[in-house]
Amino acid sequence: MKSLLAFLMSVSAITSAAQAVVANFSLTDVGTGSYVSLDQFAGKQGVVVLFTSNECPFDNYYSDRIASLVRIYSDRIPFLMVNSHTDPAEAEAKMKEKAAGWTHRSAYLADKSQQAMEACGARRSPEVFLLKPSPEGFRVYYSGAIDDNPQKPGAVSMQYLRDAMDNLLGGKPGPAPVRAAGCSIRRK
Numbered sequence: 001m002k003s004l005l006a007f008l009m010s011v012s013a014i015t016s017a018a019q020a021v022v023a024n025f026s027l028t029d030v031g032t033g034s035y036v037s038l039d040q041f042a043g044k045q046g047v048v049v050l051f052t053s054n055e056c057p058f059d060n061y062y063s064d065r066i067a068s069l070v071r072i073y074s075d076r077i078p079f080l081m082v083n084s085h086t087d088p089a090e091a092e093a094k095m096k097e098k099a100a101g102w103t104h105r106s107a108y109l110a111d112k113s114q115q116a117m118e119a120c121g122a123r124r125s126p127e128v129f130l131l132k133p134s135p136e137g138f139r140v141y142y143s144g145a146i147d148d149n150p151q152k153p154g155a156v157s158m159q160y161l162r163d164a165m166d167n168l169l170g171g172k173p174g175p176a177p178v179r180a181a182g183c184s185i186r187r188k
Contacts, residue, residue: 017124021137022049022129023119027082027109030096036107037118041078042133046141046168048079049129051122055089055096056183059126061150063102066126069146070104073165077130079106084185085125114188127180130164136145141168144178 015032027038041047052059070079083095092110099108111117118128120140128146131138142164147156160178167175 013110016041016171020121020140021134022131022140024137025111025116027111027116028092028108029107030092030164031099031108036109038080038119038131038138042138043134044078046077046130046132046165047138048073048077048117048165049082049120049131050079050146051084051117051120051125051127051129051185052080053083053085053090053125053185054094055085055087056125058150058182061153062126062146064111065153067102067104069162070106071166074104074106076169077165079104081106081108082110082116082122083125084111084114084122086112086114086186086188088152114185115183122150122185124180124182124184128161130161130168130174132168132174141174142177145180148178150181 022038022041024037026035028034029036038047041168083090083094095108095110096188124131126146127144129140130142142160144160146161148158148160149156160175167173
């Protein structure tokens with residue numbers, strides 16, 4: 001009975017997290033030096049907020065897959081890459097160097113105050129939040145893993161983020177969250 005109760009509580013927590021409204025945030029794009037606010041994207045069908053880092057091996061495993069997703073979807077669903085890590089290797093100058101080597105153009109936002117991390121509830125990198133605008137603000141449509149195999153792109157069988165974006169664009173309900181694998185983001 002206890003395990004059934006624990007399961008029901010976890011389903012309830014997942015359901016409420018998927019319906020959460022994300023508070024607006026405004027962060028500096030290290031590539032342009034300009035501020036980017038979440039509410040700038042209210043006219044889009046959705047926005048991807050992807051928590052990433054310069055140093056986490058899991059982020060590096062995903063670099064080509066993320067570049068591909070940005071190329072395919074960014075005209076309909078913009079991507080915001082957010083770095084909430086506060087280690088010296090994650091400083092804004094290092095972020096700018098990292099972004100210069102990317103094969104895609106996305107805003108790379110410095111979240112050293114961790115306001116975006118707290119607004120979304122991010123705990124790892126890479127961890128993705130697909131947000132859908134609503135009258136109340138942006139709601140979490142999908143959160144969690146990009147796919148089911150960080151280390152071997154050829155062995156991926158479930159493309160969680162791609163499927164979620166296709167569902168969003170197709171007007172279908174949001175999928176259940178999937179736990180992200182990656183590096184923990186240390187809170188300040």
